[in-house]
Amino acid sequence: MFRVVADAIDADAVRRAVASPASGAVVVFHGTVRDRTGDRPVVRLAYEAFVAMAEARMAAIGREVAARHGLDAIACVHRTGDLGLGETAVVVATAAPHRRAALEGVDEFVTRLKQDVPIWKKEHFADGAEWVGPPPPPGRSAP
Numbered sequence: 001m002f003r004v005v006a007d008a009i010d011a012d013a014v015r016r017a018v019a020s021p022a023s024g025a026v027v028v029f030h031g032t033v034r035d036r037t038g039d040r041p042v043v044r045l046a047y048e049a050f051v052a053m054a055e056a057r058m059a060a061i062g063r064e065v066a067a068r069h070g071l072d073a074i075a076c077v078h079r080t081g082d083l084g085l086g087e088t089a090v091v092v093a094t095a096a097p098h099r100r101a102a103l104e105g106v107d108e109f110v111t112r113l114k115q116d117v118p119i120w121k122k123e124h125f126a127d128g129a130e131w132v133g134p135p136p137p138p139g140r141s142a143p
Helices: 011-018 049-070 099-116
Strands: 002-007 025-032 040-049 073-079 081-084 086-096 119-125 128-132
Touching: 002 049, 011 025, 011 073, 011 086, 025 099, 025 119, 049 073, 049 099, 073 099, 086 099
Parallel strands: 002 073
Antiparallel strands: 025 086, 040 081, 040 119, 073 086, 119 128
16 A cells, blocks of 8 residues: 555554564554754645655555565555644554564655655745755745
């Protein structure tokens, strides 16, 4: 399961997508909207994505990460739209025979997700907003 959605993420469904009796470890990571970036208070985040490409890229990264870490399964759902403080932006779940592989799989997947997947984040502050990470999506200008 690799999806980009506009509505709240069902984290338990992401966990169920990877869990099996063969797995000794299931790790579920919730990436949430924090209230600060450095010394600047965050008001909200906005995510945009090239959905078809993002889902295909997440699946490809998932296959690579699963093979490298010996995972039984991996899944990711990422949200788009405006998100308030504390809301879940992404859920990644891994399953593996042992915890180290499941934990390392989540860490590598999230790192690659942020670097390689066409999902863009705009941080909104009380005094303005700015795109974070790769260049802004097509048709959008940097602040």
